[in-house]
Amino acid sequence: MPDLTRTAKLALRDQLLAARRRIPVLELGEGARATAAHLLATEEVRRAATVAAYVSVSHEPGTGPLLEALAAAGTRVLLPVVLPGMDLDWAAYAGPEDLRAARGLLEPAGARLGVDAVAGADVVLVPGLAVGADGTRLGRGAGCYDRALERVPHGTFTCVVLHRGELLDAVPAEAHDRPVRAAVTPDGVVRLAAGS
Template sequence: MPSTADYEKRALRAELRERRQNLTTTEVEQASQGFLANLQSLVTAMGATSISCYLSTPSEPNTRPFINWALESGIRILFPISREDGLLDWTVGEQGIEKTGLWGMPEAVGELLGPIAINDVDLIIVPACAVDEQGTRLGWGRGYFDKTLGSMERRPPVYAMVFDNEVLPEVPKEPHDQSVSGVVTPHRILDL
C-alpha cells in the first residue's frame, strides 16, 4: 500500500514535470548557461579531479556543456548505468557515445566498472525534480541514487541540479530518501 508521502511525491513530480515542459527555449538556454557557470565554480572551488555526473534527458537541466568543459579540463567523470536490480554501474564513457539505457535514459557507452567505482569520486552530481531547504531530494521515483548514496562508505559532497523554482521549503520524505549536500541552480549554488 503506497504511503501518504508516496502519493504526495507523485503529485509533486507531475506538477514539476509540467512546469519544466512549459519552459521556453530561451529560458532553457539561459538556464543552461547558469548551470554551466555554477557547476564550473563548484568543481573549481572543491578542487575536484574525479566526479560523477548523469547525462540529462531533454526535460532536465542540460549537463552536456558542463560535461564537455570537465572533460576538456582533464576531470575524470563517471556516468551512471542503470541495472535491472536497482543498482547503478558506472563507466567513464571512453567511447564518447551515448545510447538509450534502461527506462529510456541516456547512458554513456564504455567499460562497466561496477557499483563501487563511485566510492573514489570527489563530487557527485545527481538529477532531481526538487530539493527542499533541509537537503531532502525528490528524485523521479526509481530510487537508483537513493540506493547508491545510502550504500556508500565514504560519501563525498552530493549536489542536485534543479531549476530555481524547484528549491522548495519542504518536499515529502520517506525513510529511504537520501539527503544532498547542496543544490546547483542557474542562479546559485546552495550549500545545505
Template structure:
C-alpha cells in the same frame, strides 16, 4: 498501497514534470549556460579531480556542457548506467556515443565499471525533481541514487541539479530518502547541512 508521503511525491512529480515541459527553448539554453557555470565553479571550489555526474534528458537542466568541459580539463567524470536490479553501473565520460538506457535515459556507451566505481569520486552531482531547504531531495521515483548514496563506503559531498523554481520550503520524506549537501541551479549554488535522522 502507497502511503501518504508516496502519494504526495507522485502528485508533486507530476506537477514538476509538467512545469519543466512548458519551458521555452530560450529558457532551456539560458539555464544550460548557468548550470555549466555553476557546476564548474563548484568543482573548482572543492578542488576535485574526480566527479560523478549524469547526462541530462531533454527536460532536465542541461549537464552535458559541464561534462564536456570537465573532461577537456582533465577531470575524471563518471556517468551512471541504469541496471534492471535497481543499481547503477558507472562509465568514464569520454567521446563515446551516447546510448539509450533503461527508461529511455541517455547513458554513456563506454565500458561499465560496476556499482563500486563511484566510491572513488570526490563529488557527486545528481538529478532531482526538487530540493527543500534542509536537503531533502525528491527524485523521480526509481530510487537509483538513494540506493547508491546509502550504500557508499565513503560518501562525498552530494549536490543536486534543479531549476530555480524547484527549491521548495519542504518536501515529504521517507526513511530511504538520502539527503544532499547542496543544490545547483542556473543562478546559484547553495551548500546546506542536510538533516539526518
C-alpha cells in the same frame, strides 16, 4: 489506509514535471550554461579528480556544457548505467559520441566499473525534481540515486541539479531517501542543511 507520504510525492512530481514541460528550449540552454558555470566555480568541483554526473534528457536541467567543460579540464567523469534491478553501475565518459540510448536515457558505452565506483568520486551530481532546505531530494521514484548515495562516503560533495523554482522549503520524505549537501540552479549553488 493510503500512504500519505507516497501520495504527496506523486502529486508533487506531477506538478514539477508539468512545470518543466513549459520551460522554453532557449531557457533550457541558457540554464545549462549558467548551471555549469556555477558548478565549475565551486572549490569542490575545481579540485575534483573524479566527478560522478549524468547526461540530462528532455526537460531536465542541462548537463551537456558541464560534461564538456569537465572533460576539457581533464577531470575524470563517471556516468551511470541503469541496471535491471534499478541500481546504478558506472562507466567513464568518453565524449558525446560514446553515448547510447537505453531506457529513454543516454548512457556511456564504455567498460563498466561496478556499482561501488561512485564511492571513489570527489563530487557526485544527481538529478532530481526538487530539494528541501534539509537536503531531502525528490527524484522520479525508482530509488536509483538513493541506492547510489548510500555508497558515497560521508563528507563527499553531493549536489542535485535543478531548475529555478525547484528549491523548496520541504519535500515529502521516506526512510530510504538520502539527503544531498547542495543544490545548483541557473541562479547559483545553495548549501543545504545536510551539509552542515
